[in-house]
Amino acid sequence: MPSLDYPPPLQRLIAQIRTLPGLGPRSAERLVLWLMQDGGRIEPLVDCLQDVGQRVEACEQCGFFIERDEACVLCHSPKRNPRLICVVEQAVDVLRLERSGAFMGHYHVLGGKLSPLDNVTPDDLRIEPLIHRVKTHPVEEVILAVGSDVEGEATASYLSDLLRMEGLTVSRLAQGMPAGGGLDHVDELTLYQALQGRRQI
Amino acid sequence: MPSLDYPPPLQRLIAQIRTLPGLGPRSAERLVLWLMQDGGRIEPLVDCLQDVGQRVEACEQCGFFIERDEACVLCHSPKRNPRLICVVEQAVDVLRLERSGAFMGHYHVLGGKLSPLDNVTPDDLRIEPLIHRVKTHPVEEVILAVGSDVEGEATASYLSDLLRMEGLTVSRLAQGMPAGGGLDHVDELTLYQALQGRRQI
Numbered sequence: 001m002p003s004l005d006y007p008p009p010l011q012r013l014i015a016q017i018r019t020l021p022g023l024g025p026r027s028a029e030r031l032v033l034w035l036m037q038d039g040g041r042i043e044p045l046v047d048c049l050q051d052v053g054q055r056v057e058a059c060e061q062c063g064f065f066i067e068r069d070e071a072c073v074l075c076h077s078p079k080r081n082p083r084l085i086c087v088v089e090q091a092v093d094v095l096r097l098e099r100s101g102a103f104m105g106h107y108h109v110l111g112g113k114l115s116p117l118d119n120v121t122p123d124d125l126r127i128e129p130l131i132h133r134v135k136t137h138p139v140e141e142v143i144l145a146v147g148s149d150v151e152g153e154a155t156a157s158y159l160s161d162l163l164r165m166e167g168l169t170v171s172r173l174a175q176g177m178p179a180g181g182g183l184d185h186v187d188e189l190t191l192y193q194a195l196q197g198r199r200q201i
Numbered sequence: 202m203p204s205l206d207y208p209p210p211l212q213r214l215i216a217q218i219r220t221l222p223g224l225g226p227r228s229a230e231r232l233v234l235w236l237m238q239d240g241g242r243i244e245p246l247v248d249c250l251q252d253v254g255q256r257v258e259a260c261e262q263c264g265f266f267i268e269r270d271e272a273c274v275l276c277h278s279p280k281r282n283p284r285l286i287c288v289v290e291q292a293v294d295v296l297r298l299e300r301s302g303a304f305m306g307h308y309h310v311l312g313g314k315l316s317p318l319d320n321v322t323p324d325d326l327r328i329e330p331l332i333h334r335v336k337t338h339p340v341e342e343v344i345l346a347v348g349s350d351v352e353g354e355a356t357a358s359y360l361s362d363l364l365r366m367e368g369l370t371v372s373r374l375a376q377g378m379p380a381g382g383g384l385d386h387v388d389e390l391t392l393y394q395a396l397q398g399r400r401q402i
């Protein structure tokens with residue numbers, strides 16, 4: 001006789017939750033059993049997930065999240081300096097820089113960093129749109145706000161070669177950032193200092 | 202000017218994820234941004250959640266999870282002893298006892314334990330169905346496999362009074378369980394010993 005287990009849909013949900021970052025088998029099971037209590041806990045979660053899936057997308061220009069059919073507040077703000085573009089790895093990095101209050105230009109989300117070991121090549125990142133953007137807009141300086149780990153440095157080096165060929169000033173966040181870490185380990189003050197002390201490369 | 206934040210649907214999803222057990226604000230944000238990558242990560246999760254919401258329910262008799270319109274394997278197994286009912290707090294406790302291999306009777310999931318501080322009264326638990334069940338079925342003994350914390354002891358005491366009035370033998374898991382803890386902190390061997398050494402009350 002096979003030993004008792006949860007019904008297959010419940011097992012599949014636990015397996016699915018386990019794939020999420022930061023959740024192991026035990027916490028996934030606890031989370032799913034919590035959702036099963038009182039009956040009404042699955043529906044609001046599904047509603048929120050579907051809402052995001054249907055209504056949130058990336059801005060075609062900068063790559064930050066926008067609501068579908070709404071203008072990007074970053075790309076269309078008259079208060080922001082269009083001659084300055086800050087290149088970041090992920091959309092969440094935009095929020096981190098905004099919270100530091102040190103930057104009032106435009107952004108460009110790459111969607112990752114170059115990493116041959118993980119099969120991330122220039123074609124997988126939003127590099128082509130960045131080059132097109134600096135060619136068709138009055139951009140003067142590009143700040144490469146990518147992490148200072150190996151992949152970040154490689155990405156910055158690759159991009160700076162391309163961008164300097166377009167006659168642009170290219171700069172990098174100052175080494176106020178901890179060595180070997182990405183933007184997610186930096187507090188806002190450090191980030192502020194790193195932005196102020198950026199060095200031309 | 203208000204500081205930049207995620208679009209409202211994304212903010213609502215992060216807030217919803219934060220209500221799940223074991224997830225703080227930072228891990229909720231990380232989880233949601235992970236879901237937003239590559240586009241295709243929300244849909245399988247929604248599918249699994251909806252599948253569970255639509256197809257998994259509690260068995261009317263024992264309270265363990267079953268697939269809708271399917272017979273409960275626990276209540277309908279001819280190999281199980283219907284004269285013995287094991288009362289547990291949560292459906293997950295059924296799995297824990299099954300894995301210990303020490304019990305071959307029927308189960309009854311209460312759905313919690315008495316806790317006046319949290320407004321959990323006898324009406325909130327499946328106590329009425331339990332009394333009805335022992336009156337209409339040939340039950341001889343009820344094992345109260347609830348935790349040995351204050352609420353668990355109160356629940357056991359309340360139930361044993363009711364069940365002894367029905368002329369039943371009522372027993373409790375042996376004190377092999379760690380004092381002050383619920384079933385979720387017990388390893389399978391301890392649980393086995395606790396079942397074998399149950400004492401009549």
